[in-house]
Each structure stands twice: as structure tokens, then as C-alpha cells.
Amino acid sequence: MVFTFLFISSCGGNNHQSENQVDENGRELEFIAEVSFVKNEADTISSIEVAVADDNQSRSEGLMNVTELPSDSGMLFIFTNNQPRSFWMANTPLPLDIMFVNSELEIVRIHRNTQPYSQESIQSEVPARFVVEVNAGYTLEHDIREGMKIAIEGVDF
Helix, strand or coil: CCCCEEECCCCCCCCCCCEEEECCCCCEEEECEEEEEEEECCEEEEEEEEEEECCHHHHHHCCCCCCCCCCCEEEEEEEEEEEEEEEECCCCCCCEEEEEECCCCEEEEEECCCCCCCCCCEEEEEEEEEEEEEECCHHHHCCCCCCCEEEEECCCC
16 A cells, blocks of 8 residues: 655645735635535535645645635545545644545545644545545534535536
């Protein structure tokens, strides 16, 4: 198994942009797409605006040094293949819920309320192609569970 170690953050840099938010450190968050959490094909539970991390630099930066994240926002990490993933929270000041999603857009693993600044490895344990990060508590508040699906709009993958 090959694990990809990344710095975790929810709104990192990417060249796409539709809405921006600058935190107190001056870091620009670019919300360019939408992720919806789907209970079944006809039942969307909730949706969030996301910044997209789809290259090595933006995936490495993630939500590092982001001190505020709107409650209806997050970050979508897009990888080119479906394989086990590993993240960590180094330099990430916000507690997050981290969802690992496979190539069929199924949530295969959720890590809730991750510890800020931790260097502990947060692993998917199974193959994942996407990772969605939201504020800690979001998945419990919206009853988002493993086995549910996501829908992605506004970005090609």
C-alpha cells in the first residue's frame, strides 16, 4: 500500500475561483465548486461550497493556517486514482471532520473532530479518490454516515 501524506486544510490555494474569503492571516480561500451529501438518489441531505485541491501544491497546503471556515464550506481534495490515503493536521488550527470518498463517490471512512496541529496519521484504511473536509461536528449535525454518497458540481475530475 502506498500512502500519500498531506497537510490537511479546508480551503487551500487553487487557480479556480468564484467566491473568496480572506481569513485574518490574509490567506485567500477559493470556493469554486459544490459538494452535496446524498442519502439516496432523490434525497440530498446538505450541500457545501468547497475550495478545490487538485494538484500537489494545493493538496499539500490544504487548510493549513486557515483560522476560520464558514459553516457551509469546506475543501474537496481530488486525486487521479483510487488508493488508500493518509492525512494529518500539522499546521491546521481548526478541528475538522474528514471524509474519505472512493471513485464511486461513496463515503468509505469518516474521521470526526480531528485534533488541530496533530501529526497523527489519519487514514482512509480503504481506497479513496476524494477527500472532503468540513468543520468538526458537521457530519454529526447533518447525520452524514459512511456508505452515503456525494455529488460534485462545478469542477471536472
